[in-house]
Amino acid sequence: MTSTAEIIQFPIDRQLYFVRETARALERKHGDAADRFWKLTCRRLYARLQVQGMANAEINGEIEAFSKAVHLEMQRAAWAAWEARNPKGVA
Template identity: 40%
Template sequence: MNTKQMELFENGPGGLLIPFPVERQSALVRQVALQLSSKQGKAAERFWKTECNRLFGRLQAQGFCENVARGQVNRFARSVQSELERLYWSCDTGGAA
């Protein structure tokens, strides 16, 4: 009887790691949107570029090719934009109902 146990984290032939889509990481999306909403002008632009570059670097370090990493960053950007819009409209108290 073969008693060798398979290694849980062994990435052998055919092993494929599928991470949770970054645009669905709601805590990260919300955190970045909140931080971005508190900045204006050059500071906001600098913060946004830094966050996108950091995410791109993290995805490449995880083994994603450039095209896939860029696609993930683009989807993340759309999620942050949606969260910014949600934050804006949830704070809007004026106007007729």
């Protein structure tokens, strides 16, 4: 008797270390360097998911979710930095 199993990939946008490290790297880069870094990161992620057997549509969905997670992390970090610079309770 042959049995089969389906492997379900843990969502990339939930891999907080990867999301945060990518966001920090993007915050340190500007202009063309940031664009090149982002494109390279997405190409590597695409290749990794393709090797793991994901279909193209699923990969695109994962990359879109990862993109949103990275940008939300950058917004969260910027807000936290702003709050740290501004005293609380001052009118």
